[in-house]
Amino acid sequence: MDIPSKYNPQEVETKIYGQWLDKGYFHAAPNHAKTPFTIVIPPPNITGILHMGHALNNTIQDVLIRYKRMAGFETLWMPGTDHAGIATQNVVEKDLAKEGLKKDDLGRQAFSERLWAWRDKYGSTILQQLKNLGASCDWERTRFTMDEAYSEAVKEAFIRLYEKGLIYRGEYIINWCPRCKTALSDEEAARKEINGWLYYIKYPVRPKTKDHPPQSGEASPKAGRLKTEYIVVATTRPETMLGDTALAINPKDERHAWLKSAKIILPIMERELTLVEDEIIDLAFGTGAVKVTPAHDPVDFNLAKKHNLAFINIMNDDATLNQNAGEFSGMDRFEAREAILAVLEEEKLIEKKEPYKISAGHCYRCHTIVEPRLSLQWFVNTKPLAQPAIKAVEEEKIKFYPERWRKVYLNWMNNIQDWCISRQIWWGHRLPVWQCKCQTGENSKLVHPEDLNYIVSRDKPDKKCVRCNSEYEQIPDVLDTWFSSWLWPFATFGWPRASCKPQAASHKQESLKPEACSLQQKDLDYFYPTSTLVTASEILFFWVARMIMAGFEFMKEIPFKDVIIHGTVRDERGIKMSKSLGNIIDPLEIIEKFGADPLRFSLMLTASSGSDVYLSDEKFLVGRNFCNKIWNATRFLFLKINDTGVRIDNINIDALDEIDTWVLDELNNSICKATAHLDNYRINDATKVIYEFFWHTFCDWYIEIIKENFTPDKAKTAIYILLNALKLLHPFIPFISEEIFQSIKTNCELTLEESITVASWPKTIKISPDVKKLEEFKALIQTIKDIRNIKTDLGLGAKKIILAVKTSDKNAAYWRQNENWIKRLAQAQRIEYTGLLSRTLYKSEHWGLNFLLEDIDTSTFLKSLEKKIKETENILKRTKERLANENFLTCASVEVIAQEKEKLTQLSTQEKRLKELYDALK
């Protein structure tokens, strides 16, 4: 029996992972004899490298998957990656920049090739890293959101929604990232507060010309105000004033009623502004007068639609000002802001400025401040899609863990806004929309949608443009990445080919081999809906909510039953770990240093369900130490087995003594608790239970007890416990548990599964323990702890004691029977049994004890006795008071009263014993 004295994680992990793959343990296929358990991985971006958030997320999934696999489910963990449109394009653009090139230098085709080349080279890096972590994904099924079949699913989804009227094109204010030069959805424009200014700008007001004299009645009371010559508006973005086409006031605002008979002039542009009145204008904010910039502000946009105002777009796609900005054209938006302020300052048109917190949208990929901008884009009408998705959660067909996310989800869903899905980038799924060349133009041209004649079609349309007779071409836009990932739970199983109804079939359907289709059909039927989704709260709206909508829309069913939302990984100060902040702990480094198991175990122990995880390097020591403990406990057992030549075969239940019975009972309890915790997704509680059992029951007591009387029966029990503990531990620490499992297999004569990966989850062993005997044994353990305690109080250090025991003959026999290990664990050189104790140090209902030593300094001991007496008296007092309370006796339940009475007698005895000890020693 050879277990190396040092555990070498790196070597073992690589070897074992290879074996798992060779054996195909992670592969799942429909099997109607088993219940499926399916998890689809949140597909990491192909630009990603494994960070601690991934490590946490994927360890949770692997724990569940490995547990369910052992528990007899047909278990599938579907892996894959996300093409991550903007993120990937940015990375490749940066790459290109190193060569001094821009994507436009290459053109779409060449740049696209470059993107694919990048993806082929780096796109699966993170999957390899997941393997290092021990992830038991079914790698044969690895998917990518731009696989051919997957792309077909995306196209199909678009077309079906379009045909249902749930996708539309329109010109609205969207969030525009001037750096990525694309539209973003509201969710992708992350709101962040920045320090800015609120500028109060004077807009000149002149009397109306003689052609349009003011209505006399209207202007009379305030006619004189016209001499004040201006109206003040407040704005945080002065540069947008160049696009102002109106000024808005609240109709109830008497302060500004005089403006109705006036002509309001936009400074710099010297343009006359329309005056509009609308209830939406807040009387209390700023001056109550609002500049209206229809093409650059969502509120103003709505106002303009309502009041039929003109739209003037003043910006290019890179947020420089365009020709509509006159002298400022060509300037960057912030540069223009300063320039405009300077001009206004010169003309004395700035009344004041106040520091102001602006909640500005930031591009979630490059963190540039987004520009609200009028643009022709494609949208999903989400409200109809949201209805069944709301209902499913309300009816608990889908549950959130922790439950509080349910409210967050419902709150968002009930206020859902339409989803802008078109992006002006090159990496992604092209929209199946076709247009004649004569119609395609810059978005900034702001042609009316009605004028544009486009065709939504799976393939290039045959017909030619009626105006210019040229062919239709696919529009350049691509879809939001999330428009593909929201299909993940079923598109990964081959939808729509698999589940296609004849009328919705794509044209490629016919060319598919029938058996391929039916295979996919089987998979989809069997594995969908999936079981559990494990994710971080950050993508609740981006992904989880949308998957639920897509599930109902395309599959008529929930995509998953349970959603586990884990916390964010933070550093020890509570700051979110991020590469840019430089406070990351690299999981790969931890794996390198300690191994994957310690990383996984530490994470699972630290991450209490749903709360954020605070990490520091030293947090990983727990896992390292524990794995070391397991390794050494095993090594020791094997050494003993080797020394004694014991043959290990099956445990003999009839031969169990009180020690075995006790430890097996503890194992049973741990199995029950751990299983229940895992079923409730209380993963860290499960981790704690097993940790506690292995270390503090099995190692600290059982192994210590059997050490010097290593009989075959004890050895068998020990190996039985070890095996079951390893199985309980396997989901958390798959490598070391497998390694040890394999050495048990080779060294013991037991019939075991081929691998712990496919071993069955532990069941409780039937031992029907005698409760009284168990209690007796537990009392013995408690006494040993008390002896150690007293020894410490007496300041005896390592000194061995001679223990005098006064007890019944029966109990004395029990002690004699267990004397060897009691002596060792209580650090006694000898035990004497006596009918009379000269000086009692310890007294329980079973026995009294003394240490037969001269010159004992009992002062510390007496002090701790005093303390205990005082504590007991306090509780006793409270208990007595409670039992003397009439109200308590009438109101409290019988059980509670009985419990209190029991407590009273127990405490009284305890108090009496302690006082006797104290008095005798004093």
Added chain:
RNA sequence: GGGCACAUAGCUCAGUUGGUUAGAGCGCUACGCUCACAUCGUAGAGGUCGCCCGUUCAAUUCGGGCUGUGCCCACCA
């Protein structure tokens, strides 16, 4: 502006239907290299359960208010 959480030992957190002598891990202190493990063992100290009010025989637990912290949503010019 709206919503959701959280506040328990120095730190990170348990405490699941109100009744426990309020727990664990890490850290800290003392003692110990007992032939698996010092990545170890034994023991200990440390908490008026954020504050106030209420419901109740009884509140860390339920309700209200306050304070503090975090997060999310919003058309805060």
